[in-house]
Amino acid sequence: MDYADIAPMMGTLWSPLAAVTSRWQGRDNVQMAVAITAASIVPDRPRVAVQIYKTNLSHDMVLSGGAFALNFLRPDQLDLIGDFGLVSGRDRDKLADVGKTTGASGSPLLTDCFGYLDCRVINAMDGGDMTCFLADVLDGKTLAQGDPLWWRDARRRLPPEWLALWEKKQSSETATSRATMDNISHTPWQPNG
Numbered sequence: 001m002d003y004a005d006i007a008p009m010m011g012t013l014w015s016p017l018a019a020v021t022s023r024w025q026g027r028d029n030v031q032m033a034v035a036i037t038a039a040s041i042v043p044d045r046p047r048v049a050v051q052i053y054k055t056n057l058s059h060d061m062v063l064s065g066g067a068f069a070l071n072f073l074r075p076d077q078l079d080l081i082g083d084f085g086l087v088s089g090r091d092r093d094k095l096a097d098v099g100k101t102t103g104a105s106g107s108p109l110l111t112d113c114f115g116y117l118d119c120r121v122i123n124a125m126d127g128g129d130m131t132c133f134l135a136d137v138l139d140g141k142t143l144a145q146g147d148p149l150w151w152r153d154a155r156r157r158l159p160p161e162w163l164a165l166w167e168k169k170q171s172s173e174t175a176t177s178r179a180t181m182d183n184i185s186h187t188p189w190q191p192n193g
Contacts, residue, residue: 016148017073019084020050021095021108022058024065028095028108031058032085034151036070039134046137048119053130055176057089062133066121066191067105072114072148078157086165104138114149115142124189129177 015036022029033050040047048070052059062068073080084094099111103118110116119135155163 011152014151016114016150017081017154018050018148019071019073019080019110019113020052020058020062021069021071021100021110022061022065022067023102023106023108024061027061028093028100029058029061029089030071030084030094030098030108031056031089032081033070046117046140047122047134048117048137049132049134050119051127051130051132053173053177054180055129055173059131062121063124063131064192065106067107068119068121068133068135069103069105069107069109070117070119071110072116074114074144075147075149075153077113077149078154081154081158082162086162086169112143114144114147116140121191126185126187126189128181128184 014034018033018036019030020033031052033052035051037049038047039049050068050070052062058068087094095108100108101111103109103116105118105120107118109118117140118138120138121133121135123134125132125134158166
């Protein structure tokens with residue numbers, strides 16, 4: 001298969017940019033995610049699916065804690081991509097200077113964003129290099145007018161040095177994914193506790 005033949009279609013599958021927040025053992029963390037989808041058509045039973053790569057600190061926190069929140073960014077919050085997506089929570093507390101509250105799931109909710117969905121994991125599927133978490137939406141709220149920030153729009157506005165860092169990070173993660181994406185565990189997911 002020639003990737004160029006499917007790249008335009010694959011590029012349309014990105015979701016709005018969301019800061020995925022989680023809490024585990026008294027520690028908060030956040031990472032950027034672009035692979036989120038609605039996972040229910042029942043209005044009063046909303047669900048989402050989010051993919052989190054196993055190399056991210058957030059992966060282990062969501063897997064262990066069984067919860068996360070999706071905090072969708074506004075177009076004027078481009079700076080949070082650098083703060084949340086270009087550094088690791090292993091190196092510093094990325095939420096130290098960010099306004100937040102705690103949701104029903106225990107996850108941090110950003111008080112200044114487009115909106116949030118507070119989620120409890122109900123199932124997970126191993127994808128080798130990532131885990132796809134299926135979650136019930138416990139609570140949520142739209143906090144802004146207009147549209148959230150989409151990756152395709154953010155890429156056009158990011159400073160060149162951030163794009164260079166992002167590309168370097170993606171190249172490294174792609175190499176790791178290429179080596180691990182076939183290492184899929186077929187053991188059914190079991191919630192902790």
